Amino acid sequence: MLTFENVSKSYWTGTQHKVILANASFTVSPGMRLGVLARNGTGKTTVINMMAGLEKPDNGKIHRSCSVSFPLGFMGGLVTKHTATENIRYIATLYSLEPDYVEAFCRWMCDIGEYFDMPIGTYSAGMRSRLALSLMLAMNFDLYLVDEGMPSTTDTAFNKRAGLVMQERFAQSGLVIVSHQAEILQQFCSSAAVLRDGKMYFFDTLEQAKELYDYAS
Numbered sequence: 001m002l003t004f005e006n007v008s009k010s011y012w013t014g015t016q017h018k019v020i021l022a023n024a025s026f027t028v029s030p031g032m033r034l035g036v037l038a039r040n041g042t043g044k045t046t047v048i049n050m051m052a053g054l055e056k057p058d059n060g061k062i063h064r065s066c067s068v069s070f071p072l073g074f075m076g077g078l079v080t081k082h083t084a085t086e087n088i089r090y091i092a093t094l095y096s097l098e099p100d101y102v103e104a105f106c107r108w109m110c111d112i113g114e115y116f117d118m119p120i121g122t123y124s125a126g127m128r129s130r131l132a133l134s135l136m137l138a139m140n141f142d143l144y145l146v147d148e149g150m151p152s153t154t155d156t157a158f159n160k161r162a163g164l165v166m167q168e169r170f171a172q173s174g175l176v177i178v179s180h181q182a183e184i185l186q187q188f189c190s191s192a193a194v195l196r197d198g199k200m201y202f203f204d205t206l207e208q209a210k211e212l213y214d215y216a217s
């Protein structure tokens with residue numbers, strides 16, 4: 001369970017306070033697959049980062065009684081001067097996972113050959129995004145966080161491999177995806193919310209959420 005209790009968050013832009021959440025309270029229950037629709041610049045990344053614990057609210061509390069992933073694509077935990085092998089084994093240890101298993105899974109999933117033992121700083125953008133997704137899928141979280149949909153690389157074999165594991169993982173866990181596009185949420189989500197003017201509006205279906213989202217735009 002992930003609970004936001006009276007959470008407020010805003011940024012000072014130099015001329016005004018940009019409000020992301022204003023005294024928001026809501027719960028993401030176990031097994032919930034929630035899609036959050038929000039326009040660009042309204043705070044999707046900030047909300048996902050608060051869920052992950054990467055950003056703190058200004059006021060209010062965030063309670064986590066389950067394991068929550070880092071946001072998909074988050075590279076902040078990886079050290080670019082170290083190899084994938086070194087990074088992955090270290091992160092596996094931090095999460096009390098078996099380093100041999102996590103390394104083997106990521107080697108298989110990424111399929112980047114000798115690059116796996118080269119510094120991450122030498123990787124192409126595609127290799128990095130394959131590594132980040134592989135690392136996330138190597139771990140079992142109760143709740144996965146995804147910012148702006150699933151990455152789709154140009155490597156079709158990778159997309160197929162990752163897609164199959166993703167379906168399996170997300171069928172057994174909770175999921176929050178934030179996006180400005182309803183189509184991205186359609187595939188994975190069973191309920192939906194709209195983030196707008198510092199509030200989260202919850203709906204049973206994506207169709208209902210789209211009505212507010214389209215009306216508000």
Ligand SMILES: Nc1ncnc2c1ncn2[C@@H]1O[C@H](COP(=O)(O)OP(=O)(O)OP(=O)(O)O)[C@@H](O)[C@H]1O
Pocket residue numbers: 011012013018020038039040041042043044045046047180
């Ligand atoms: N550290 C910060 N300092 C000041 N303003 C910030 C900071 N982080 C975000 N903002 C502002 O807060 C607003 C929301 O940012 P955020 O990245 O969460 O939105 P988003 O919906 O994910 O945007 P996008 O769809 O463009 O990626 C934006 O106006 C952004 O400029």
